[in-house]
Amino acid sequence: MTVFSFHINGDRVEVAAPDHWTLLEVLRYRLGLTGTKQGCDKGDCGACTVLVDGRPWLACLTLAKSVEGREITTIEGLMPAHRKSGGAGADPLQDAFDRCGALQCGFCQPGMILSARALLARNPRPTRVEIRHALSGNLCRCTGYTQIFEAVESAVAQACGTTTAARAWEAQRERACEREDTP
Amino acid sequence: MLRLPKFELRSPRTLSEAIQLLEEAGPAAMVIAGGTDLVPNMKHELATPELLVSLAHIEELRGVRREPEGALAIGAMTSLAEVAASELVQRFAPALAQACSLVAGPQLRAMGTLGGNVLLDTRCQWFNQSYFWRQALGFCMKKDGSVCHVVQGGKNCVAAASNDTAPALMTLGARLELEGPEGSRTTAIDDFWVADGIVNKKLGASEILTRIVVPPTPRGHRGAYGKLRDRGSIDFPLLGVAVRLDVDETERVAHADVVVTALAAQPKRVAKVGDTLRGQTLGSPEFESAVLAVAELARKQCRPLPNIPGDADYRREMVPVYVKRTLFAAARGDGPVHHV
Ligand SMILES: Cc1cc2nc3c(=O)[nH]c(=O)nc-3n(C[C@H](O)[C@H](O)[C@H](O)COP(=O)(O)OP(=O)(O)OC[C@H]3O[C@@H](n4cnc5c(N)ncnc54)[C@H](O)[C@@H]3O)c2cc1C
Ligand code: SF4
Ligand code: FES
Numbered sequence: 076m077t078v079f080s081f082h083i084n085g086d087r088v089e090v091a092a093p094d095h096w097t098l099l100e101v102l103r104y105r106l107g108l109t110g111t112k113q114g115c116d117k118g119d120c121g122a123c124t125v126l127v128d129g130r131p132w133l134a135c136l137t138l139a140k141s142v143e144g145r146e147i148t149t150i151e152g153l154m155p156a157h158r159k160s161g162g163a164g165a166d167p168l169q170d171a172f173d174r175c176g177a178l179q180c181g182f183c184q185p186g187m188i189l190s191a192r193a194l195l196a197r198n199p200r201p202t203r204v205e206i207r208h209a210l211s212g213n214l215c216r217c218t219g220y221t222q223i224f225e226a227v228e229s230a231v232a233q234a235c236g237t238t239t240a241a242r243a244w245e246a247q248r249e250r251a252c253e254r255e256d257t258p
Numbered sequence: 259m260l261r262l263p264k265f266e267l268r269s270p271r272t273l274s275e276a277i278q279l280l281e282e283a284g285p286a287a288m289v290i291a292g293g294t295d296l297v298p299n300m301k302h303e304l305a306t307p308e309l310l311v312s313l314a315h316i317e318e319l320r321g322v323r324r325e326p327e328g329a330l331a332i333g334a335m336t337s338l339a340e341v342a343a344s345e346l347v348q349r350f351a352p353a354l355a356q357a358c359s360l361v362a363g364p365q366l367r368a369m370g371t372l373g374g375n376v377l378l379d380t381r382c383q384w385f386n387q388s389y390f391w392r393q394a395l396g397f398c399m400k401k402d403g404s405v406c407h408v409v410q411g412g413k414n415c416v417a418a419a420s421n422d423t424a425p426a427l428m429t430l431g432a433r434l435e436l437e438g439p440e441g442s443r444t445t446a447i448d449d450f451w452v453a454d455g456i457v458n459k460k461l462g463a464s465e466i467l468t469r470i471v472v473p474p475t476p477r478g479h480r481g482a483y484g485k486l487r488d489r490g491s492i493d494f495p496l497l498g499v500a501v502r503l504d505v506d507e508t509e510r511v512a513h514a515d516v517v518v519t520a521l522a523a524q525p526k527r528v529a530k531v532g533d534t535l536r537g538q539t540l541g542s543p544e545f546e547s548a549v550l551a552v553a554e555l556a557r558k559q560c561r562p563l564p565n566i567p568g569d570a571d572y573r574r575e576m577v578p579v580y581v582k583r584t585l586f587a588a589a590r591g592d593g594p595v596h597h598v
């Protein structure tokens with residue numbers, strides 16, 4: 076058992092854990108930060124994604140001791156960081172995921188949102204292809220991804236003061252209405 | 259939930275300290291770089307070191323540099339994401355940049371290193387499983403058992419070399435620089451492999467891979483990487499094809515090479531590629547026929563085994579398809595060849 080010192084969500088915390096514990100185990104079972112999900116536990120799914128120095132990182136494959144002193148952000152840290160920088164409510168990406176119905180069971184969301192947050196930090200106006208690429212290490216078994224990509228686009232549009240193109244299901248609904256209108 | 263077996267973790271600041279730690283602990287110690295191969299393997303009890311020596315804090319092992327004579331020297335601890343994004347690598351060794359960009363997903367490319375990729379353990383669907391799963395099967399020769407489930411009655415393990423960068427580095431004639439208790443040595447990457455899936459590389463005891471050196475490529479160098487996998491976003495290769503075409507000022511092929519991986523324990527260089535393509539002018543009908551001839555050579559010479567997921571017959575049929583597409587991509591100065 077060693078005492079490690081971490082920077083998590085802007086706070087400095089001291090944790091006692093053995094060398095063979097992963098960052099995911101320390102977050103969930105020592106610090107109670109259960110927003111970071113334990114999925115496959117072997118690098119396949121991205122549910123355990125956190126940000127280490129701003130980059131998406133898999134907590135299930137990271138030895139806790141190896142990230143001592145580095146800046147770690149979990150899903151719990153997004154709203155406080157947003158408010159600290161003068162914003163109100165939740166992080167705009169969290170809002171956009173909510174608004175766009177970008178979730179069903181929600182298990183993939185913390186990882187998705189953090190991968191998207193890192194993308195917007197380095198590229199505030201990503202294309203659909205860039206969004207798909209940035210989220211390609213996060214698996215979702217429920218949504219089929221479309222609404223997730225739309226949520227990221229919606230957050231981008233909001234930040235730029237523009238509007239997004241009609242969402243896939245809205246266009247479909249319009250086409251259906253048009254068909255009904257034709258005699 | 260997959261727990262790691264117990265071990266001690268040390269993070270030395272210098273190379274000599276790391277080698278000393280490894281030497282003192284002997285076979286009970288292992289090196290950890292990004293941990294993206296080793297940690298899952300340890301969770302499956304495929305490796306159970308008592309001491310892990312992390313190279314993460316050894317600054318001299320990072321970065322991409324162009325040497326005065328034009329060679330690219332890449333520190334073993336440089337992340338795959340960094341190599342893929344490096345303008346130097348994209349310009350002088352495009353097949354390597356493309357191969358790095360297609361390893362796993364974004365998180366793993368940020369964590370995983372080029373050195374760790376070169377030293378990736380071989381893979382097999384009967385091996386990369388949990389202890390419980392392997393025990394239920396009676397284990398296999400590579401770990402804890404004595405039989406092979408791929409080749410019935412086989413005497414050798416044929417687990418697949420699955421590192422995407424190895425074939426690219428082979429077409430580039432890369433050299434590996436290693437440092438160990440006996441000092442440093444350099445080896446051509448071609449001579450680093452052995453045809454044994456249990457351990458397919460000649461890494462000495464307590465040795466550390468320090469740099470990967472890509473010799474200068476000529477002005478007319480073209481390279482590309484093609485990768486077949488199930489999910490384009492994350493999976494290991496079902497087939498990996500690296501190609502090289504060096505052309506003269508008139509766009510005539512002066513040198514050509516094709517290396518295929520994810521077949522058996524080591525990457526395979528397709529024979530007679532140079533003889534078939536040399537002298538052909540890119541874009542000419544003769545060049546196109548020569549590419550088709552090379553694809554056929556590859557189909558004859560490469561026999562994927564049922565060692566990794568993906569039907570072996572399908573993977574074999576895809577060999578000429580990927581060789582052809584990747585050669586055409588290199589000729590166009592394009593690539594990678596990938597389905598998404
Ligand atoms: C879901 C998933 C998908 C993946 N997909 C791919 C893929 O498509 N293609 C692919 O090629 N790989 C893939 N990988 C494997 C892995 O992420 C990469 O190969 C990565 O480059 C390994 O590097 P690392 O630094 O993490 O190595 P580690 O895991 O740290 O090390 C790997 C091995 O090399 C040894 N080692 C590492 N560095 C040194 C050194 N400098 N000197 C001496 N020994 C050393 C270690 O002891 C260990 O045995 C995948 C992994 C996962 C979990
Ligand atoms: S090839 Fe055979 S011996 Fe080797 S890992 Fe697979 S089943 Fe085991
Ligand atoms: S839990 Fe870490 S990648 Fe699945």
Ligand code: FES
Pocket residue numbers: 177178179180181182183184214215216217218
């Ligand atoms: S919403 Fe269920 S996994 Fe994505």
